[in-house]
Amino acid sequence: MSNTRIKNLKKELLSHHRYTLNKLTFDYQLNNGEWVTQIRECYDRGNGAVILLYNKEKQTVVLTRQLRIPTYMNGNSEGLLIEACAGLLDDDNPEDCIKKETEEETGYRINHVKKVLEAYSSPGTLTEILHYFIAEYSSDMRVNKGGGAKNETEDIEVLEMPFKEAIELMKRGEIKDLKTVCLLQYAQINNIFKN
Numbered sequence: 504m505s506n507t508r509i510k511n512l513k514k515e516l517l518s519h520h521r522y523t524l525n526k527l528t529f530d531y532q533l534n535n536g537e538w539v540t541q542i543r544e545c546y547d548r549g550n551g552a553v554i555l556l557y558n559k560e561k562q563t564v565v566l567t568r569q570l571r572i573p574t575y576m577n578g579n580s581e582g583l584l585i586e587a588c589a590g591l592l593d594d595d596n597p598e599d600c601i602k603k604e605t606e607e608e609t610g611y612r613i614n615h616v617k618k619v620l621e622a623y624s625s626p627g628t629l630t631e632i633l634h635y636f637i638a639e640y641s642s643d644m645r646v647n648k649g650g651g652a653k654n655e656t657e658d659i660e661v662l663e664m665p666f667k668e669a670i671e672l673m674k675r676g677e678i679k680d681l682k683t684v685c686l687l688q689y690a691q692i693n694n695i696f697k698n
């Protein structure tokens with residue numbers, strides 16, 4: 504934190520149950536040189552990792568579907584969302600986290616992952632940086648049914664579908680999760696099913 508245009512940063516805790524919501528008050532020097540006081544609410548739930556599992560031979564991807572209650576509150580009538588497998592880092596590094604999440608949520612035990620991107624998820628409100636990965640999977644890597652960790656009350660459906668179908672769902676707005684859209688578009692742009 505070394506921006507000399509930000510001064511007197513104060514943090515007021517608004518909520519700290521599972522994750523942390525702070526109200527930040529600070530002085531900021533605008534581009535025209537004037538100083539103003541700004542207030543921003545800032546939600547900290549740590550960083551995360553996400554992965555697109557793909558199989559070149561079958562031309563398929565593995566995705567998940569689960570209830571995302573915030574989307575239910577904002578236009579998603581069933582509340583279910585199709586997503587690439589993802590999880591919060593907790594105390595793991597991104598690579599270990601995504602391997603663990605992949606096994607918990609999809610049942611596939613993967614050894615080799617490739618990092619393709621690192622990006623802020625929603626920089627106006629969330630502190631989160633998300634680490635994006637891809638990895639090849641095959642049916643012999645399946646060690647359990649997936650579904651998520653019981654102690655987290657996760658209830659995750661595992662979806663294996665042709666890559667083309669995932670792209671169609673995205674075009675029709677039926678895949679509406681940004682991290683998943685990013686990875687599907689990464690796969691398209693980089694022709695990962697052809698190389």
Ligand SMILES: Nc1nc2c(ncn2[C@@H]2O[C@H](COP(=O)(O)OP(=O)(O)O[C@H]3O[C@H](CO)[C@@H](O)[C@H](O)[C@@H]3O)[C@@H](O)[C@H]2O)c(=O)[nH]1
Nearest residue numbers: 521550551552553589590591604624631633655656657682
């Ligand atoms: N009790 C309780 N449990 C919660 C709460 N919020 C989340 N949980 C539980 O904690 C689990 C966390 O699961 P992860 O798989 O580690 O995280 P995620 O929710 O899938 O998050 C991933 O996707 C997010 C949304 O795109 C990303 O923001 C995040 O970085 C990550 O990639 C959730 O599935 C849910 O069961 C809460 O407020 N209270």
Ligand SMILES: [Mg+2]
Nearest residue numbers: 588589590608
């Ligand atoms: Mg998850």
